[in-house]
Amino acid sequence: MSRVGTIARRTFLIGSATIAGGVAFGAYMVNRPIPNPLLDDLAEGEAAITPYVKIDANGITLITPRAEMGQGAVALQANLIAEELDIDPASATLTPGMPGLAYYNAATLEEGAAPGYDDSTSTQITRYMFGKVAKLIGLQITGGSSTTPDSFTKLRTAGAVARETLKEAAAQRTGVDRSQLATKDGHVILPNGEEIAYTALAAESALIAPVEDVTLRDPSTWRLLGKPNMKRLDMVAKSTGTEIYGIDCKVDGMVFASVCANPAIGGDIISFDATTAKTMPGVQEIVPVTGGVGVIASNTWYAIQAANAVECVWGPGSYPENSEKMWNVLETAIDNEDYFNDRQRDEGDVAVALETDDIIEAEYRVPYLAHAPMEPMNAIVLVTDTKCEIWSGVQAPIWTRDKAVALTGLAPENVHVYVQQMGGSFGHRAEIKHVEQAVEIAMAVKGTPVKLTWSREEDMTHEFPRPPAIARARGKVSNGQVDTFDLSVSQAAVIPSWLERNSGIAMPGPDPSIAHGSWDQPFTIPNYRVTAYRAPDMVPVSTWRSVGASGNGFMHDTFMDELIHAAGADPLVERVRLCFDGTSRKVMEEVGKISGWDGPSLGENRGRGIAFCMSFGVPVAQVVEVTNTPNGIKIDKAFIVADVGTVLDPKNAEAQLFGGMIYGLGHAINSELTYENYAAQQDNYHANEGLRLFQTPEFEVKILENGHHIRGLGEPGVPPAAPALGNAIFAATGQRIREMPFHKHINFV
Amino acid sequence: MKYPLLVAVILGMGSAVLARETAVEIVPPAEGSVSVEDGLDAWSRVYEVTGHPRCANCHTGPSDRPMWSGPTYGETRPHGMNIQAGESRMGIENLQCSTCHTTKDEDWDNANDIPHAAPRVAMGWQLAPVEADWFGRSTEEICAQLRDPDRNGGRTAIDLAEHLNHDLILHWAWSPGGGREPAPYSLQEHINDILAWGVAGMPCPQD
Amino acid sequence: MEISVNGEKREIDVALDMPLLWVLRDELGIMGPKYGCGIAQCGACTVHIDGMAVRSCQLAVSDLAGGEVTTIEGLGTPDALHxxxxxxxxxxxxxxxxxxxxxxxxxxxxxxxxxxxxxxxxxxxxxxxxxxxxxxxxxxxxxxxxxxxxxxx
CATH class of the missing domain: 1.10.150.120 ([2Fe-2S]-binding domain)
Incomplete structure (x- = not known):
């Protein structure tokens, strides 16, 4: 069993409990019992247990607490359970369940502890400790590409315990020993071929001790996981307009709302005049909210129109008023000991090595970026004197509940969060400001459910964006090899900003994300140093698909490419030579193989670039081929190779990788948020385009399984995209682009 | 941001189109009353209009691609989304201009107040004909095109003025809404300049 | 006002400039067409009007002019896919x-x-x-x- 399995077993056990007419199987904590969300439904004296599987006479329900944002998390979780439970996952009812501490996600924080290639004992311990913290702060969260590693053992174990307990119930009913029984397709099979449906055994299963001593099946016997025909369970609904996202939810008697809030994020509202808004069609009520004004109307369109018509006097922001001043802050912090965050990589003697005249220097910049998922923020909230109910697509339901508890004064057990399908997130829905606004509006009309929808403009101008960063790099080559690599990164802290705003927890110590994607790369360079400087907080910022690696992947790998070029070495060969991690080397070699790599040149006006970044434990190498046409750069082809240890859902894994790369390419080319008078200047997709279909290259994707850990793929496809493109543009044109978005420096077709 | 209310009087606006058209007067100066010099002055103002992005962005000639410009777009750039007008100049099959630039039944006010939304008028949205190729063209080139009956639809100056009066996309250029910059001068002034230029004998700077 | 959606006549009472998208979603409960941008930049609201693709966020409902609206629900269903x-x-x-x-x-x-x-x-x-x-x-x-x-x- 892998080490992940060891950790998992130490922190949970699988038990069972009686529910009305049936049985629930799931995890409870070993070290300290954690309150259970299902307790409300359990009779007194019954076990506290958080279910992953519920069976009654009517059918089987699988609980998939990690939220569906588009990354295929729900289907993966269902297949993990179903693999061991021997059911068709498509035949089960799927539900995210209610927020509960027992659904905490250890893997999110474990990944923050150490580089993915580091398997030393101390790292194992650190990962374990981070996992404990996750439990203590109730981090039931979807993110950090953590669903796969977090669920891999937990959910298969839940499925296996449920299966064996159902078999035991059948054994006790029939007198046939459990070892003689088999299972298939939701039934226990007797030696004589007779079948007993799980649903018929549910009530009896609840009365016996769960069979906890189970052995997980060997991957070679899997019938669902890892198979090329494994399908997501949401494709029919998503192809017929019948998938219900948060924005599609209906609650009887609901009214519709929208808001206009201070474009200076977190700023106050000094006064407002809603005289015009009140006279507009359908408008029912004007409700002040923190830092803004809400409008209740008889449909969303009326609400948005009226919210736009409210005239507001805004207080100032708490950060520099425009982008120029923000860049100044980053420039002040870089290489300034007063802002030192950490130096997690310091090998050789960089200072001595750079005491020479032939230093290569470069400065890189990455901008604020909006997440801008397709579905704008929305929530339905019903507040009464005794309870609060919330329907919304959120990544952190416990924190969402706690915000509502604080606003309403209700007890936590009287606040219910129903997590909805999300029309994309990319980190956007790890924020819950919109739910807070919806709760405030609903408190003004108690007893009436309020559906709040942000206009696209409200959404994009109230982003908690990816922070900007500046990197300064100095290096040296000798004898055709990279000799010295020194990178300083200046950025405001992401994790503390996000964590404190959403959970109230202040994070002590340095922010590990500032140089994530730079310091933790698996290279050996004689003199190698990465230093992070923590600039003062400016616009409140948040986790954005691949977090720190989204910018660092670009800055680190582009400088690597510059040094390799200066050394006169081959970009692929030299990266492989410098890499000490065998899994990563194979990834780079494989991308060379499938792209037919024989150097960066592809003939006149054509070129290709390679880039590598390990993030969230996943080494990813990408090659981009471009043509420099008379009207601009055209991306012709892209190749991706990654290693995830074990591929559970090949078709979806491929989609996550090319989707991540498309996300990375689009933002590299044309996306940024700039600020004027505290407000984001880009308020809709015309100014934040991302990649469109006609710009999308052909893709070739290959996933390797040499790594020791199982990994998730929601994010690692993003970081190498920008440097691979930039390096290809350099190969085709000789122009080195060191600032995103690239379209400020070169045209694209 | 403020989006003024569209009140329910829109229904009563069936005569709005007519009202707008008749708001412009086509009264050419008397024959012989405009000198060549004054005609060239008039032309220079006409060129300010025809060379302005509000107009030239849809007079892109054989390139088939409308252009975008404005404060948020940086330099003038091709219309996003890979938009192509096709031979019809109204969009290629089933991604017609009208997929987004929907056609209003009536020329009601405020239809284009939302910034960056697709502008719409009470006629089908389209690019100007290929011959009317103005984008990036010099004053001499545009002048030569506009007085060439083979390339201006066989129009006299009065016909050009009538065309300006009837084409509602052209009306939109002077009231684009949504914070967009209108074409220079006013529609009436532009028509007056066209008429004066015509009476002066359609002089061009290269003459 | 009466409009025809997926072959069914529906009576609505809304402001004439209300975009078809919001009429479909909030007045008629037809949730397949999605709100993404409201300015014809994303296409998530695309429906057919008399067979032609149209961004429903850009069409004032009064400009439908008797056109037959087809949403994704009218294109095919889980049991009868297009x-x-x-x-x-x-x-x-x-x-x-x-x-x-x-x-x-x-x-x-x-x-x-x-x-x-x-x-x-x-x-x-x-x-x-x-x-x-x-x-x-x-x-x-x-x-x-x-x-x-x-x-x-």
């Missing part, structure tokens, strides 16, 4: 899926006009529909396999 929907499922196109109603409506309209579109045509017609998850490679594949399906039937 060929484009079949292709979308087979190619496993969707990730978050939010833009896919619009993508499918745009693709169906394209194939209606051009049963065998070239790669260039697909790139031209499908580039007005934004997908933030990056499903484009499979959209291309699905449009082509849907074209084959439609030619076979």
């Amino acid at each position: 060929a484009v929907q079949e292709a979308w499922i087979e190619e496993q196109v969707a990730q978050c899926g939010y833009c896919q109603s619009g993508q499918i409506m745009q693709a169906a309209s394209l194939l209606d006009a051009d049963p065998a579109p070239s790669d260039e045509k697909i790139d031209a017609v499908m580039s007005g529909n934004l997908c933030r998850c990056g499903t484009y490679p499979r959209i291309r594949a699905a449009v082509k396999s849907a074209a084959t399906k439609l030619q076979e039937t």
